[in-house]
Structures are given as C-alpha cells and as structure tokens.
Amino acid sequence: FFFFFLNMFGGDPRATQQGLLTVSQRLFIAGFFGLPFLWLLNWVYLRKYVKRPSCPPKARIYVRLSLIGFLISTAVVLAWAIYYLSMRNSMGALGDHLALYIPKGE
Numbered sequence: 001f002f003f004f005f006l007n008m009f010g011g012d013p014r015a016t017q018q019g020l021l022t023v024s025q026r027l028f029i030a031g032f033f034g035l036p037f038l039w040l041l042n043w044v045y046l047r048k049y050v051k052r053p054s055c056p057p058k059a060r061i062y063v064r065l066s067l068i069g070f071l072i073s074t075a076v077v078l079a080w081a082i083y084y085l086s087m088r089n090s091m092g093a094l095g096d097h098l099a100l101y102i103p104k105g106e
Contacts, residue, residue: 017056020049024062031066036073039066 027042043066050060088095 017054017059020046021056021059021062024050024059024066028062028066028069031069036070039070039073042066043070 024042024046027038027046031039031042043063046059046063049055050063084091084095084098088099091098
C-alpha cells in the first residue's frame with residue numbers, strides 16, 4: 001500500500017536517485033497544505049535512503065526540513081490545545097464559539 005501511495009508522489013524512491021528526489025520534494029511541498037503527517041511520512045520512510053552516499057543532496061535537505069516542519073507544527077498544535085483546554089472557561093464567549101461540544105456545569 002505504501003509504495004502505491006508513493007507512486008502518486010512521483011515514483012518509487014528505491015528505483016533511481018531522481019525518484020528519491022521527486023518523492024521527497026513532493027511530500028515536503030504537500031506538507032504545507034495542512035498535511036504535516038506527510039512530513040513525518042517523508043522523514044520516517046526516506047531517512048534510510050538519504051543515508052546512502054549516492055543520495056542527491058537536495059533530497060537530504062527535503063527530508064531534514066520535513067522533520068523540522070513536523071516538529072514545529074506538532075509543537076504549535078500541542079501549544080494551542082494545552083492553552084485552549086486550560087483557558088476555555090476564562091475565554092468567555094470566544095471559548096464557547098470555538099468549542100464543538102460545550103460541557104454542562106460551571
């Protein structure tokens with residue numbers, strides 16, 4: 001299944017250096033469209049390929065930037081979730097408007 005998924009992004013990275021570069025670049029760009037899990041996928045799957053000496057340098061850059069982008073986006077989402085969950089009551093009407101479910105009680 002995963003190789004079928006990667007074929008949608010430019011081919012099998014095991015085949016050629018150009019395939020590796022194409023897949024890493026397209027997954028990196030796709031991560032900017034609200035899909036940061038693709039950055040994680042890019043890093044988890046392609047990290048073993050970029051360790052090879054024959055790997056294109058740009059592919060290494062895309063894979064490393066994917067990891068950095070995933071970590072930053074995860075930190076932002078976690079910070080927002082912690083802030084919202086701890087401060088929802090003090091946010092007043094805005095906190096209620098942002099909630100899909102408003103618990104009964106205080």
